[in-house]
Amino acid sequence: MSLLLEDEEIDEYRDGSVRLRNPNIELMDQDILYHLALGSGSHDLVEMFGDIKFVCMGGTPKRMEQFANYIMAEIGHKLPAGTTLLDISQYSYRYSMYKVGPVLCVSHGMGIPSVGILLHEIIKLMYHAKVKDPVFFRIGTCGGIGVEGGTVVITEEAVDDMLNPYYEQHVLGQKVHRPTTLDRQLVRELKALVYSDDPYDTILGKTMCTSDFYEGQGRLDGAFCEFSEAEKNEYLAKLQEAGVVNIEMECTAFAALTHHAGIKAGVVCVALLDRFKGDQVCAPKEVLNEWQMRPQELVSRYIKRYLQRKGRLRTTDSHGSMCVKSPRRFKLVQQESENYE
Template sequence: MKDENINHAFLDGVLDGSHEDVYYHFGVASSDPILRGLRDVQAIVTAGSAGRIVEFADRWSRLNGGSEIVAFPKEDRFVTRYTAGVLFASHGMGMPSASIAFQELMRMLFLLKRGDLDAMDEVFWCRVGTSGGVGLPAGTVVVSSEGLMADLKPYRLLRGGDGEYWFDGHFPTATSDAIIAANAGIDGLSVVSGRTVAGNDFFLEQFRLDGAVCLETAETKNAWLAWLDANGVRNIEMEGAMIAGYLNHWGFPRFAMICCTLLNRLEGDQVTATSEQLDKFSADSGVALFNYLRAHLLGA
C-alpha cells in the first residue's frame, strides 16, 4: 500500500473512535454490528447490475457449502451481499456512480482490516461487466491491462487552481495473467488481455451515431475506433479508468477488470445479439471471474 496516499487525517479517527464513518450510499456506518462479520473479507467483487450481484453471491455461497449470505439493509443506490470471504457490491453505471461506491468501499475495507496495510494488500478487487469490443467478436472476455479515457490518456480530475490530477490506469499484470491462466483451454470461452477505454457516457464519448444528441459523423467515429484499435484498445466501457486510478492511488497490488464484449464497435453501434446470446455474453465474464476465485480462494 502507498501509506502516504491514504487519508489518515480522517480514517485514523474512525479506528480510534474519535468519529464515525457513514457509508451513506450502502446504508451502514463504522459502528454498525453488521460489519463485524466482514472482517475476514478476502475479495471485493463489483458489477454495475444489482441482479448480477445477487446471482454472484448465491453462486459463491453454493460453492462454499451454502454459506450464510449477509445483505446490507439499504438497496436504493447499491446492492451488497457478503458470503464466504467475498463482498459483492453493485456500483451503478458510469464513473460518477462507481466513484461513490469505490470511495466508500475503500474506506470500509480500511475499517474492516483495522488499518493493517499488509492485510489490505491481500484483498483482491474485481469489476465484472459488459462492454463494446474493438476489433473483437461479440462474446470475447477482455481482462483489462490498462484503463484510459476516450483520448487515450489516464483518468484525471480538475483541482481548482492546481490544474489536473492524473491517476495511474494500469491493472496489475500478475493478476491479469492469473485470471487468463485460470481460464485457459476452456471450451466456448475466449479470454484475452487488452487496453480498455472508459467513456464519460454511453453515447457522446463513445462516438456513437445513434444518440438523441450526436456530435460525430461516420468518418469521425470510424477514425476514432481505428485509432483505438491501432493502439491496442480491445473494449470500451464506462468505469475502468477511474477504478484502476483509485486502487492504484492507494497501492492495492491485486485488482482486475473482466468485461465481455456485446458487439464489435468496428461493425456498428447497436447491440443486435439475441436474448440468448446476450445472456451467455453476460454470464461469461462471471464464469471467468469464478474460475479465478475457485483457483485462488478455494484452492480448487
C-alpha cells in the first residue's frame, strides 16, 4: 500500500510559523534534539535562535565553518568583543552548527538518512525558537550530466533515481510519498542574482537524488560494477533527455521535508565534473576549493539583498552563545547526545 501526501494549505500556518505536524511534541516535558546537543527544556531556544531567517546546509563541517566565516564578512556581521565563532553542536559529535546573526550554518553529512535526521531536528528547532518564515538552502557539490565542472546548478525540480518527483519513505510498513516541491519564486530570484560577468555558467534544471554514490549513480569505479561504459552513457543520456542536469544524494529529502513543514527552500550546487567524461574528480584541489565557493557566493547575494532591504546589515548580536535554562537538564542533554546512537 502506498500513501501519497498531496500539497495543502492550512490557514493556521499562514502567519509564517513552521509546521511540525506532530501533536505529541506539545505533550512532552522537554524535547531533546539529540543530534544537535540541544533541548527545549535545557536551552532558551527563543533567545538563542529566535532571530534566525536563513538556514544554510552543506555536507561537511569544514565547508559550513568556511561558509559561516564567509557570510560573516559578506553581511558585515561583527562578533562581540573577545568572542569567536562557536560550534553550537560540538557535543553531538555528529553535526556542526554556527550562528552568524540571522544565518544558521549547519553540516548535514552525506545522503538522505543523514540530512533527514538533521532536518527533523532543525525544523523542530525553528518551531521551538518561534522562528517565522525561515528560508532553507542546501549548498553543495554534485556530478553534472552534460555539464562542465565548475558550473553552478539551481535545482528547479528534485527527482529520485526513478525520476519520480517525490520522496519515498516507509512509515509503519507503508510507503509514504511526499512531493519534492521547491519554491519557484526562490528559484527565479536566485537566477536573477547571477551576474553577467560571473566567470562560470549558472543553469536551472532537474536534480536527481540517489541513495548510493557508486552503482546508484552509474559509476564504473566502485567495488562492484555489472554494467558496461556504453550502458552507463546510455543511462546518462536518458537522464539528460528527461531534463536532469546533475546528480547528488540529498535533494529529495531536503525538498520534501522542508515543503511538508511549510518552509521556503532552495538547492544550489556546483558540478565537480561531467559524468559523461568520467567518474573520478580530477581537478586540482585549489580549483575545487574555488568551485565550491560559487554556490556560497550566490546564496550570499540572496541573503545580503534581503538584509539590505530590511536594514539588518552590519550588526553585532548573538553568535550562538549558550543560553541555559536548566543546568541539570543541560548536562543531561550533553550526556544523551554523546551516548545516543
